[in-house]
Amino acid sequence: MPREFALLDALVPTLLLAFIAAAFGTLLLDRLFAWLGAYRLVWYPALFRLAIFGCLFAGLGLWIYQ
Numbered sequence: 001m002p003r004e005f006a007l008l009d010a011l012v013p014t015l016l017l018a019f020i021a022a023a024f025g026t027l028l029l030d031r032l033f034a035w036l037g038a039y040r041l042v043w044y045p046a047l048f049r050l051a052i053f054g055c056l057f058a059g060l061g062l063w064i065y066q
Helices: 015-036 045-064
Strands: 004-007 010-013
Touching (some): 010 015, 015 045
Antiparallel strands (some): 004 010
16 A cells, blocks of 8 residues: 555645544444443543544554555
């Protein structure tokens, strides 16, 4: 997978796509956990959301740059 792609004649790092995908995945998981009522079991939901985003972004970044 290329490390950069051209977007309107500007080279954009592939991690930008990983960031957007992780943000979208976090939104989907947030809705799912809220619907299931899983946030009742979490001590601090905002920190849990940040951790989910960090895990998704790190996983996608490692998958891209392996």
